[in-house]
Amino acid sequence: MPQSAQETDEPGRARVGHRPTILDVAARAGVSKSLVSLALRGAPGVGAATRERILQTADELGYRSNALARALRERRTMLVGVVISSLSNPYHTEIVTSVERAAEAAGLSVLLAHGSRERGRLAGRVEALLDLHVDGLVVVSSWVDAATLQAAARRAPVVMVGRTLEPVSGIDSVNNDDELGARLVVDHLVGRGRERILHVSSSRRPAGLARRDGYQAAMRAHGLERFARVTDPAGIGAALAAGHDAVFARNDVEAFDVLDHAWDHGLSVPGDLAVVGYDDSALALRARPRLTSVHQPRELMGERAVALLAERIGGRAGDRHEVLAPSLVVRGST
């Protein structure tokens, strides 16, 4: 004969080493577990006195509903997963923070999964979040490959913050106009009389490529293509030796490297060399001189990402890709 916990357990006495369940509360309060469920969620159909007694009992027992069981039944978790590949790039973590803020405002809770660039690791992190049945996924890393994104999108709404290397159908995206950002930089530098502008970029990442393209187009537009040159951070020394009066780095991290190089070699900034970064992250303010940098509207990007996720969760079908305008923040490095 099968025995339920209600029959075997001493009613009203929580088993030791065992979180109290809804059944414990029901037994102690002398009602059915259904009623406890209703009462705890403030649903109608529960007498005022009974409700009070149930809440009281739950409180005494320190009852907490089991999120796993609820999620299993409700088919949703109110969780948003955020995947990130760099905890050391302030721009990425600042995006995460803005996503968190927006998610919280929408009643969603954020779980972060972090994985570095190693093949497969990030895909594994995405899997882990999906396995937990997050209601949506925000990807803040261009290292998650298209196949993984596409597969993920079949399991949950996915928003990419930033660019993907190849177009991916079934996901939304939020990013800034990297070409425009690059143009703002070149225009600014040219306006300050700099012409020999070097571009520093270590990256085959999509945003890096777009910025590089924007840089080249802008140089061309100013008739400066003869000075256009791209190097990775390791080649800064050689490139600068060839003669440049300004550097546009693909992001603040690499701009910081350029400043370090200048410091190490006695180059004055902005005297000998103007330096511009991208992202306008905390690093831009850390730098000395403070870094002129292209600002991405992070706060808005986080909000839009969560909004797009919410729309998808609400049933919207088509893909949406939002491109926001960056702006240039001028500081001491130019």
Place this chain on the structure above:
Amino acid sequence: MPQSAQETDEPGRARVGHRPTILDVAARAGVSKSLVSLALRGAPGVGAATRERILQTADELGYRSNALARALRERRTMLVGVVISSLSNPYHTEIVTSVERAAEAAGLSVLLAHGSRERGRLAGRVEALLDLHVDGLVVVSSWVDAATLQAAARRAPVVMVGRTLEPVSGIDSVNNDDELGARLVVDHLVGRGRERILHVSSSRRPAGLARRDGYQAAMRAHGLERFARVTDPAGIGAALAAGHDAVFARNDVEAFDVLDHAWDHGLSVPGDLAVVGYDDSALALRARPRLTSVHQPRELMGERAVALLAERIGGRAGDRHEVLAPSLVVRGST
């Protein structure tokens, strides 16, 4: 008459918009769900041919076991939750990375929850992880209050990386010897002929307090208590004006602020002012000149944190508190 999925569903045909379940695989392979479960987990008692067919079928259907259901049943998730309050302090994120590495090696998957210092937010993040039934919790933030830690420890093993403000029973901890670290700094500076050593510390955090105490004790040991002085970062200007030839900052972030101040006011480092940080984080290498800093064995700390968690999960009862020795890494700033 109740109908099971097996009866209502066309066998071998996954319902659209619905992840295939173990039942779908069972139906398609013509076996019971129990056998599918056994086969998928490589358990004995399944014929070779049958096993093959089942695996094949699962693969065709793209079956993924439902982690929520499994966790509900098995009472464990193989997840470790990590709580962090600052994504902008490299030391914290580097600790996270080392915990991740160690956890992965132990077959555990890490979920990060981030919350800033606002009252209650962090406690909420801890709750969120516990509600997901993480198998253990690593706390990398002294902002999580003692009551929250104690309550958490009743739900899952908890390891604190760093110090708690007040002693907390029921949790383990891993941290470095802050007093020793401070002493290393003072000894080093005195060895280089600096005596007027200022301590910069913004913080009422436990680690900050311990470093401050260590600093004061070390100054006393050198007969330099008359020069001992503590200020917060905002007061650097005034404090330096009072005459100091060295600064020991409570962490790299604040040491960086000191370097910035020096730069802004034309003080040469280490000529006019020697500067020492704490944590030996990525910031120490970013700084110019590069920062002398107290190294905490982050990699080891992450490993020990996960090891302690594993022990607790394995049933160990008593509290364990490990204190590791820091070391001084001397660079250009002194």
Place this chain on the structure above:
DNA sequence: CTGTTAGCGCGTTCAT
């Protein structure tokens, strides 16, 4: 041995 049945874990929902 191979494979099945029944029931558990826990919260939600619906018909009674």
Place this chain on the structure above:
DNA sequence: ATGAACGCGCTAACAG
């Protein structure tokens, strides 16, 4: 206000 069923995977007990 309640019992029964359900969401999904695991497992003890049992049949062939």
